[in-house]
Amino acid sequence: MEAFKKFTDEFGVAKFKRSNEVFCGCECCLCLSCDITLETPKKGKQSAKAFHIWKKEDGKWKLYHDEYAIAGQ
Incomplete structure (x- = not known):
């Protein structure tokens, strides 16, 4: 949650x-890339x-890795 607070402090709401x-993925893993x-x-x-x-654990999807790269930063 600290990362979201820092983002909001720097950028605002x-x-x-997405575009x-x-x-891609399988029964236990899903990957998404986008602009x-x-x-x-x-x-x-x-x-x-x-x-x-995203990984499926105990029948529920959980975010495993979340990565963003802002252009020019």
């Missing part, structure tokens, strides 16, 4: 728009790349 989504456009009150429009890995 952001609107996210170029690519999914993101952020619209923020403090930094304006930003472009980013995202990569997520």
Whole structure:
């Protein structure tokens, strides 16, 4: 939760728009990569790349890895 607070302090409340989504996976694992456009009150429009890995544990999907790279940062 600390990471979300730091993000909000730096960028403000952001609107996210995903594009170029690519999914792959199997019964126990799912990967997502996509481009993101952020619209923020403090930094304006930003472009980013995202990569997520989800794992199924005890029948429930849990976020295992969450990675963002904001262009130009």
